Amino acid sequence: GAVVSQHPSWVICKSGTSVKIECRSLDFQATTMFWYRQFPKQSLMLMATSNEGSKATYEQGVEKDKFLINHASLTLSTLTVTSAHPEDSSFYICSARDHNTDTQYFGPGTRLTVL
């Protein structure tokens, strides 16, 4: 089946630093990728839709200058949390849409802890 990877799987950083998370579709090309945030024991909250070669589309209430998204190729999207603060600590999950099957496949997630 379709495989999506994320790196790193977990990261701890100091407040004020920036953190980059990578999302890769390993065996299919994805013109569209998605970034979600999940708080403990809650559902996934869509942050933004990442489109290859164009600007990401952010959901209402998500700061685009804080959560920078780049989708430079058909297999890679990155999320950079800029000037991270403790309230940014969360589980970040990406997904990639396989247009052949109309299905989103999810990465294993990245746990971010900001001290």
Next chain:
Amino acid sequence: AQSVTQLGSHVSVSEGALVLLRCNYSSSVPPYLFWYVQYPNQGLQLLLKYTSAATLVKGINGFEAEFKKSETSFHLTKPSAHMSDAAEYFCAVTPRSDKLIFGTGTRLQVFP
């Protein structure tokens, strides 16, 4: 607007018992419907999906779901629960606009 309602944030069953996780949807267009499972500290794994073909959909790990348009439901079932089925289950709908709209999730506990 599309939405998904999962009835019951927690479901507990004994090993070997029937598993029934409920999902009702609202959609102004024929929807695509999905069930995903999430194990602790992991991403989501696709269990099964409905895309307007057969109304009874079989997925992985012995799970299946039936699309009932008249009831706007897409409940997930498994005849016999296994300890390894303990996880969080999410129902999701997409109006084919790429975005997935998730329910709030149901945590399944399986007791020996």
